[in-house]
Amino acid sequence: MTELFITPLDSITPADWQQGMPSLAQPAGLAVAHYRMRFLGDQHTVVFAREWLRAQLVGHIIAEQGVGHLKGEAVFVFELDQPVELLHMQWQSMRHFMLEGQLTLFRLLAFASQIGTWAREHRFCGSCGRVMQQAEGQRMMQCTPCQVQQYPRLSPSMIVVVTRGDEILLARSPRFVQGMYSALAGYAEPNETIEHCVVREVREEVSIEIKNIRYIASQNWPFPHSLMLGFHAEYESGEIIPQADEIEDAQWFSIDNLPPLPARNSIARYLIELYIAQRLGRAEPVLPS
Numbered sequence: 001m002t003e004l005f006i007t008p009l010d011s012i013t014p015a016d017w018q019q020g021m022p023s024l025a026q027p028a029g030l031a032v033a034h035y036r037m038r039f040l041g042d043q044h045t046v047v048f049a050r051e052w053l054r055a056q057l058v059g060h061i062i063a064e065q066g067v068g069h070l071k072g073e074a075v076f077v078f079e080l081d082q083p084v085e086l087l088h089m090q091w092q093s094m095r096h097f098m099l100e101g102q103l104t105l106f107r108l109l110a111f112a113s114q115i116g117t118w119a120r121e122h123r124f125c126g127s128c129g130r131v132m133q134q135a136e137g138q139r140m141m142q143c144t145p146c147q148v149q150q151y152p153r154l155s156p157s158m159i160v161v162v163t164r165g166d167e168i169l170l171a172r173s174p175r176f177v178q179g180m181y182s183a184l185a186g187y188a189e190p191n192e193t194i195e196h197c198v199v200r201e202v203r204e205e206v207s208i209e210i211k212n213i214r215y216i217a218s219q220n221w222p223f224p225h226s227l228m229l230g231f232h233a234e235y236e237s238g239e240i241i242p243q244a245d246e247i248e249d250a251q252w253f254s255i256d257n258l259p260p261l262p263a264r265n266s267i268a269r270y271l272i273e274l275y276i277a278q279r280l281g282r283a284e285p286v287l288p289s
Contacts, residue, residue: 167254
């Protein structure tokens with residue numbers, strides 16, 4: 001399949017694909033195959049000629065959406081009903097591309113995954129059960145009888161580094177890879193500000209009180225559709241009591257003796273390294289955008 005290799009992916013810049021939403025009526029173009037936050041690819045790429053890929057996936061495409069442009073060609077995502085197996089190809093997770101440092105490709109796939117997931121989850125009206133229709137000229141699914149309209153949505157969430165001098169509070173979820181600790185995180189609830197969410201989540205997850213909450217930065221987190229707002233907060237009072245079924249362990253760690261941390265391209269790692277740099281007078285890290 002070497003002839004389908006489009007371009008060296010590490011040479012792609014954000015401007016190469018962020019040129020608006022291609023129309024489904026556009027001929028040809030490129031496409032990626034998506035199923036539950038994974039993409040189908042060979043040893044060279046996950047971006048293939050659109051009509052060639054469509055022919056390989058016939059009978060399994062449940063939605064198709066334009067997601068941008070790559071080197072002047074329109075790019076589409078095929079949302080599949082199952083993880084189709086093709087010769088010499090395998091399914092790869094978005095996390096793989098993030099960990100490998102292919103950040104521009106990761107951003108393209110992250111957007112494609114969020115749009116593909118949205119298209120999958122809104123094929124039918126949640127009010128009457130009828131088939132939803134793609135609105136013309138905009139990213140919206142609509143049910144004409146019910147007048148229900150569904151746009152892609154993000155779930156606001158927070159992540160916070162809580163500190164006490166030269167110590168950082170880090171915790172383990174049972175879902176983490178072995179040995180890894182990270183900052184506390186959680187989703188905002190209805191009728192709640194993001195600052196209230198920070199206080200509540202810390203209190204619920206480790207039973208301590210915090211003060212001097214300060215917003216730092218944000219990162220789109222497409223697992224599957226969050227906008228992660230990053231904060232720093234200082235310890236005020238209380239003893240650590242991990243929340244049952246949510247937190248496996250939580251401890252104060254010295255900045256000189258930290259456990260294994262999240263991936264470098266994540267906002268969690270950025271917040272931790274930012275505090276260490278500020279505490280030790282080092283150059284501050286840069287959050288990949």
